[in-house]
Amino acid sequence: MSTVVEKFQTVPTTCISDTMQGLNNLDPAIKPLKEEYHIAGRAFTVKMPVGDNLSVLQAIRDAQPGDILVIDAKGDTYRAIAGDFVVGLAQTMGIKGIVVDGVIRDIVGIKKLDFPVFCKGTTVAASGKAGWGEVNVPISCGGVSIQPGDIIVADADGVVVVPQSKEEQILEQALDKLEKDQVRESSVAGNREAVIQYLDKFLGRK
Ligand SMILES: O=C([O-])CC(=O)C(=O)O
Numbered sequence: 117m118s119t120v121v122e123k124f125q126t127v128p129t130t131c132i133s134d135t136m137q138g139l140n141n142l143d144p145a146i147k148p149l150k151e152e153y154h155i156a157g158r159a160f161t162v163k164m165p166v167g168d169n170l171s172v173l174q175a176i177r178d179a180q181p182g183d184i185l186v187i188d189a190k191g192d193t194y195r196a197i198a199g200d201f202v203v204g205l206a207q208t209m210g211i212k213g214i215v216v217d218g219v220i221r222d223i224v225g226i227k228k229l230d231f232p233v234f235c236k237g238t239t240v241a242a243s244g245k246a247g248w249g250e251v252n253v254p255i256s257c258g259g260v261s262i263q264p265g266d267i268i269v270a271d272a273d274g275v276v277v278v279p280q281s282k283e284e285q286i287l288e289q290a291l292d293k294l295e296k297d298q299v300r301e302s303s304v305a306g307n308r309e310a311v312i313q314y315l316d317k318f319l320g321r322k
Contacts, residue, residue, distance in 0.1 A: 120283050121182070124269050125156040127290045131297065132269055132276045135290045142258030142275040145236050146217060153232040154271040157184040157212040161257075161264050164188065164249040167195040171249025172202065178251060181210025184268045188255040189218030193236055195243045200225030207231045215268060215275050217258045234270050 124132070133141050160179035164171045164187060175185050185206065189197050198206070198214070200222035206214060213232035220226060223238040252264045260277050262268075267278040278286050304310040316322065 120287055121156050121158065121267060123287055123291070124267055124278065124283075125154065127269065127287075127294055128154075129269055129271045129273050129276045131294045132278065132286065132290045135286055135293055136276070136278075140260050140277040140279070142215070142260055142277070143217060143236075144274050146215065146234050146258050146275055147236075148270065148272060149220075149223065149227055149233050149235070150230075151272040153213070153234070155184060155213040155232050156267060156269045157182050159184055159186040159262050159264060159266045159268050159277070160211075160251070161185075161253060161255045161262055162187040162249065162251050163253055163255050164190075164197065164243075166190050166192045167243050168246055168248055169197050169202070169243035170245045170247050171251055172197055172243075173205075173245070174249070175251045176202070176206045176209055176211065179209070179211055182212050184212050184270075185214045185216075186255065186257055186262055186268060187214065187216040187218065188257045189216050191217050191236070193219050194239055195219075195241050196221035196239050197235075197243060199242065200229060203231050203233065204229055213268075213270065215257065215270060232270070234275050 160183040162171050162175045197216050197218045203226050215234045219237050219239045254263050265280045
């Protein structure tokens with residue numbers, strides 16, 4: 117019996133977005149380092165001050181295997197929230213991925229680790245480690261409010277958040293939408309007559 121998280125892993129973000137009317141999609145500037153990444157997991161949240169990533173280290177220490185670190189970096193694109201060393205620590209601890217409204221560095225090394233990172237890009241400067249920041253608290257990341265434990269689904273198209281309180285209902289609707297999308301596609305694929313019929317129905321033509 118697969119868990120709710122495992123079931124969400126099979127659903128494209130586009131389908132979840134349609135189910136929630138696009139309400140919980142993160143800023144589309146947050147993109148995967150590799151298009152093949154498709155992850156789902158519970159959010160372990162981080163609220164970091166601009167340019168100081170000690171709280172990211174705390175999160176790596178405290179998160180559960182399978183969690184996704186979701187980091188509110190205030191959209192800063194000058195200071196990296198992590199490089200290949202810190203990302204390697206997260207990978208070894210069993211964290212499933214990192215989502216951040218900020219940037220990383222050592223992009224070549226991180227791609228070699230093959231660890232799913234969703235971010236706004238890359239930079240050269242590291243963050244300091246003086247302290248401050250909070251973990252496992254409600255955050256705002258990429259324009260969306262996220263509670264610890266919410267389900268994060270991320271793939272080539274972007275990142276969506278499923279509130280924990282509605283996860284069963286949204287899963288059911290998203291799976292239903294996925295099935296309908298597949299039926300719709302197979303009913304017209306490669307069939308010119310079927311495409312004309314489909315379009316004419318939309319355009320109000322006979
Ligand atoms: O230590 C850092 O914050 C960033 C870094 O260079 C790494 O993770 O490799």
